[in-house]
Amino acid sequence: MTDEWIAEEWQTYVEELGLALRQARKKSGLSQEILAGKAGVSTFTYQKLENGQSNPDTPANPRLRTLVAISRVLEVPLDELLPKQSYMRDTSI
Numbered sequence: 001m002t003d004e005w006i007a008e009e010w011q012t013y014v015e016e017l018g019l020a021l022r023q024a025r026k027k028s029g030l031s032q033e034i035l036a037g038k039a040g041v042s043t044f045t046y047q048k049l050e051n052g053q054s055n056p057d058t059p060a061n062p063r064l065r066t067l068v069a070i071s072r073v074l075e076v077p078l079d080e081l082l083p084k085q086s087y088m089r090d091t092s093i
Contacts (some may be wrong), residue, residue, distance in 0.1 A: 007059070014060040015052035016083040022050045024074045024081060039069040046070075 025035050036046035045066075054060045071078040 011052065011059045013083050013085065014062075016085070017062075017081065018050045018052040018060070020081045020083065021070065024076050025050075028074050030073070035070065035073055038073040039066070041066055041069070 025032065028035075030038075032046050032050070033043045036043045039046070048054055049060055049062055049066075049070075052060050067078055067081070071081055074081075
């Protein structure tokens with residue numbers, strides 16, 4: 001497994017996480033600003049999570065604490081927000 005492959009797979013993973021966050025937020029009827037405030041993160045940080053980025057051309061790498069806080073505000077179990085793709089699991093390790 002190459003570093004390039006890991007980077008590409010991680011980018012896909014965080015983009016899918018961002019999509020799940022966006023869908024759950026919209027379903028809850030919350031704005032990005034309200035959700036971010038209730039979760040204790042800045043609106044900018046939350047927007048970057050929904051976009052799957054932390055900085056331009058850099059995939060997001062959210063803290064577990066942040067994801068737990070967001071899932072609690074959304075009243076959605078964290079495991080329902082996390083992408084389920086098995087390609088992130090390398091069974092050769």
